[in-house]
Amino acid sequence: MKRRVAIIGTGQTEHRSRRPDVSIPELIREAVDRALAVAQVEPQAVIIGNMEHFEGIHLSDQWAITGAGGIGRPGLKVATGGTTGSSLALAGTYAVASGLWDVVMVVGWEKLSESGGETTTGIITAFDPIYERPTFAGAVSGLAVYAQRYVHQYGVTPEQAALVAVRARRNAMRNPYAHLRKPVTVEEVLNSPMLSTPIRYLDMCPTSDGACAVIFASERYAGRKAAWVRAVASGRNHPYLGDVTLGADTYRDTLALAAQEAYRKAAITPKDVDVVEMYDPCTYLHLCWLESLGFCGPGQAGKFVEKTALAINPSGGVLCTNPIGATGLIRVAEAAMQLRGEAGERQVDGARTALVTGFGGSFWNEVMVLCRQS
Amino acid sequence: MPSELIQVGEDSCLKFQYSAGIYGSRFLEGLREGRILASRCARCRFVLVPPRIVCANCYAKMEEFVSVGPEGTLETFTQVCFPFIDPETGRRRPVPYVYGLIRLDGANNTLQHFLEETDVSRLRIGQRVAAVFRETRAGTLLDIQYFRTVKEL
Numbered sequence: 001m002k003r004r005v006a007i008i009g010t011g012q013t014e015h016r017s018r019r020p021d022v023s024i025p026e027l028i029r030e031a032v033d034r035a036l037a038v039a040q041v042e043p044q045a046v047i048i049g050n051m052e053h054f055e056g057i058h059l060s061d062q063w064a065i066t067g068a069g070g071i072g073r074p075g076l077k078v079a080t081g082g083t084t085g086s087s088l089a090l091a092g093t094y095a096v097a098s099g100l101w102d103v104v105m106v107v108g109w110e111k112l113s114e115s116g117g118e119t120t121t122g123i124i125t126a127f128d129p130i131y132e133r134p135t136f137a138g139a140v141s142g143l144a145v146y147a148q149r150y151v152h153q154y155g156v157t158p159e160q161a162a163l164v165a166v167r168a169r170r171n172a173m174r175n176p177y178a179h180l181r182k183p184v185t186v187e188e189v190l191n192s193p194m195l196s197t198p199i200r201y202l203d204m205c206p207t208s209d210g211a212c213a214v215i216f217a218s219e220r221y222a223g224r225k226a227a228w229v230r231a232v233a234s235g236r237n238h239p240y241l242g243d244v245t246l247g248a249d250t251y252r253d254t255l256a257l258a259a260q261e262a263y264r265k266a267a268i269t270p271k272d273v274d275v276v277e278m279y280d281p282c283t284y285l286h287l288c289w290l291e292s293l294g295f296c297g298p299g300q301a302g303k304f305v306e307k308t309a310l311a312i313n314p315s316g317g318v319l320c321t322n323p324i325g326a327t328g329l330i331r332v333a334e335a336a337m338q339l340r341g342e343a344g345e346r347q348v349d350g351a352r353t354a355l356v357t358g359f360g361g362s363f364w365n366e367v368m369v370l371c372r373q374s
Numbered sequence: 375m376p377s378e379l380i381q382v383g384e385d386s387c388l389k390f391q392y393s394a395g396i397y398g399s400r401f402l403e404g405l406r407e408g409r410i411l412a413s414r415c416a417r418c419r420f421v422l423v424p425p426r427i428v429c430a431n432c433y434a435k436m437e438e439f440v441s442v443g444p445e446g447t448l449e450t451f452t453q454v455c456f457p458f459i460d461p462e463t464g465r466r467r468p469v470p471y472v473y474g475l476i477r478l479d480g481a482n483n484t485l486q487h488f489l490e491e492t493d494v495s496r497l498r499i500g501q502r503v504a505a506v507f508r509e510t511r512a513g514t515l516l517d518i519q520y521f522r523t524v525k526e527l
Contacts, residue, residue: 118459130392135473149450149499243422243430244483
């Protein structure tokens, strides 16, 4: 990168299923105030993002900028679907690395409750009206066909997937910002309603109302506690859902390619990672993508997560919190908090290197490596 | 603080018209005639369905149309069980239903479509399926009613 980029402050709302007590700008303001209180510096530009399908508001940047203090400042909107949050982090990094600005605040938000809980309806409208909408049932079925293939290839069991949900909830209990903080058992996951085979209700992430703000800065503003961006990579996407089968194992390799690029740029290997904040919209893909990230071999993740000392989603991950336009950015914020020693009860002792992922429709994957020292 | 928290409702109903374009119209015309058209790349020879202007493999302009299927191999599938509002109609889509990704014979990628078989215990990845066309066809993806299981010898 042209210039070194640091994260100097993060802020989140307490994510919930519904926040009827606040408007969208008021919700955003909660996260922004908290990030500014940590960073103690005025941003020169504001980059804002949400997924737009859900609230039915298609100029969300203008509408939300009042909540983020962007009036009179340069700004951009980022909307890349599920990856919106991670794309915001990449945009913040690009803006500072380029030398354009020294301090940039990025803000991701979603108020999914405002579409009356019809998140699937909104997601379907993100896909092709002629070829895909008739069959597609949003993120749930899109991930289900992916999970079905993974189960077929490697014999992953429902019990192994259920354990992922159990662990995520246990982690979320230590995270005051997490949405789902109630423990679940393997039996509860296995007995929860089938959404789209093989994914059951408790295998799937929730829908949340929430916002997240992260402040990126150049070296001059970094301060002692900075979490440094060591590498970013953005994977390719496909034009149609059926194109996912183009390569030998394309169900998995879009993330693997982005991860390999990020590892190479950061000059690290998976063994150097202390904490992972991965975008895990369902249990089966949590396992599959740990393999794509190189932490274990294909089909080995079920066993790997039982014995590894690696901290995987200490926040509880997407399985416990999912305000979609903020979800990827929450991964970045949580990773930065770990490196800055701000993670409270969920702090991973001595965390020095963090890996962050974002995932969205069309198999778009984004990867970021953060380090305590640059 | 306000004495109550107010929410303002909106019940929107919008009409959309999506252009299938040159490649899509050719594809839909093909379906109306009872065949599945794909585009073939002159440079890398990839065959992709639905046909499109840019090759997803090598990004060359695609100009040749070829027939694929109507049989193919089931690459993956799911049974959708949960209720949701279908944005195409504004009403609940009937569930459960089963769809899959089908690698049509002659194609390098897959087509996402409904499966006739609704008992997922009778489906397996890798099995052969075949397109079943409707008697009356209108030039839409649903001119293929679904893919049926092909009995293997």
